[in-house]
């Protein structure tokens with residue numbers, strides 16, 4: 001099946017598809033991923049915070065049953081396979097966007113699939129904050145809200161950034177999958193040409209572009225996380241000094 | 246003035262209730278440097294956390310300037326915490342913020358204007374000697390420097406009370422001294438009341454005026470530092486004053502029949518060589534089984550354990566002779582030789 005992958009005709013055809021369809025597809029994939037991640041963070045971040053500060057002995061304890069319900073919902077939503085979730089949220093998508101098909105419509109299931117995941121990531125980040133620092137803030141007279149906004153979140157910015165990077169690359173993968181139900185982007189190209197029309201070269205190229213996109217997100221995210229982490233400045237400084245000596 | 250009245254604290258753990266504090270009564274005068282000393286697990290941290298209500302006592306009251314902290318609303322309590330600040334063993338600085346931002350933190354919480362907060366913070370960084378580190382991050386500082394930043398932070402709100410929970414336990418002896426000097430200086434200059442939690446005798450000796458000894462949640466002794474350390478009565482106090490006491494006595498004391506405990510309670514440190522004169526003038530030979538003495542402002546404090554192989558009357562003579570000297574007390578004690 002790969003025999004005629006590189007014959008001149010196929011190459012010519014693939015090149016035309018790349019020129020005509022890839023720029024738009026790349027843009028669609030990019031904005032769907034970024035928007036879906038943004039919305040997932042908007043919903044997932046507060047939930048993640050709630051799960052940490054709301055527990056017994058937390059900064060802002062909430063009734064136990066509320067916490068149990070929230071945790072249960074997050075767990076259930078995380079265990080539904082994305083393909084099925086896409087179909088399950090059709091009514092919601094239709095209510096919000098007016099249609100279930102198309103690039104914009106694919107953002108809805110992506111957000112629904114990603115926010116519980118983001119909530120868990122945020123939870124992990126916040127649990128890493130040194131409890132002694134939280135105690136310091138309490139002994140300084142900080143209110144629960146101040147502890148969240150001025151201590152817990154700022155102290156975990158680097159790990160939040162690296163976890164959001166994980167989220168955005170995962171969502172990128174899901175967005176490609178949403179090509180199946182009419183979402184646009186590189187995923188749609190890969191499926192349409194590769195799966196339905198046996199144009200494997202185009203499919204491979206679409207995958208390569210996706211890989212590059214993941215690399216770009218990951219590199220930028222990692223660099224951002226390292227650069228914002230002031231705990232690491234010391235190590236950098238030390239290495240510097242050691243070399244000088 | 247801080248009054249701790251009948252305070253008990255019980256933790257309910259999965260392994261059953263733990264009585265961390267049992268009916269603790271203390272009063273700490275304004276401007277004092279008050280030490281709370283005890284072995285690990287004695288309840289020191291619990292007690293100090295009760296003073297700012299990070300931990301609510303199960304029973305009893307914490308009165309600060311005649312206000313019962315237990316009766317305050319959450320909001321009032323937060324306001325109180327600007328008056329009762331705390332420094333910690335682990336410094337607990339915000340690692341993602343500069344030293345300046347760290348020192349500004351309490352003012353930021355109070356909603357003080359940025360420019361004003363910055364001015365105050367720089368002032369305090371100057372006092373603790375770290376003005377040049379204002380823009381540095383905590384990870385770039387040594388432990389001692391981090392604790393100085395923490396002290397500056399604790400002072401920004403002009404507190405009345407500074408609580409120090411093992412504030413020097415993570416530091417080397419020299420750095421410990423410089424931090425203690427700083428605390429002492431702040432106490433002298435600003436009249437701030439300081440409560441020092443420690444398991445180190447040396448810390449209490451170098452800065453505290455009063456001390457309470459905590460043992461298994463109970464205050465077993467309290468009073469002026471010289472008194473408590475010169476006459477340790479409880480086992481807990483003796484253990485602190487003679488950390489390796491028992492073994493030393495056992496090794497040397499095998500042949501002796503009598504032991505005299507000589508307590509230096511402010512005797513002139515450069516005074517007469519008492520033990521030598523005892524031998525010359527009275528013909529009584531004494532062995533030093535154990536000695537732990539300290540000079541505090543030119544006076545000697547501490548204890549020497551003498552072993553004497555002689556008759557009962559020799560012992561009586563020796564005690565009489567030694568106690569002539571002002572600031573020295575002596576008594577015969579029983580030491581178990583096994």
Ligand SMILES: Nc1ncnc2c1ncn2[C@@H]1O[C@H](COP(=O)(O)OP(=O)(O)OP(=O)(O)O)[C@@H](O)[C@H]1O
Pocket residue numbers: 256257258263264265283284285286287288289290291292444
């Ligand atoms: N939150 C808690 N839950 C249960 N038990 C606790 C809690 N905090 C303290 N305890 C118990 O109370 C006792 C006193 O603890 P505390 O931390 O006050 O001791 P400490 O004198 O400060 O010891 P250290 O010198 O090791 O810091 C210990 O037995 C400890 O296990």
Ligand SMILES: [Mg+2]
Pocket residue numbers: 289290291411
């Ligand atoms: Mg402790």
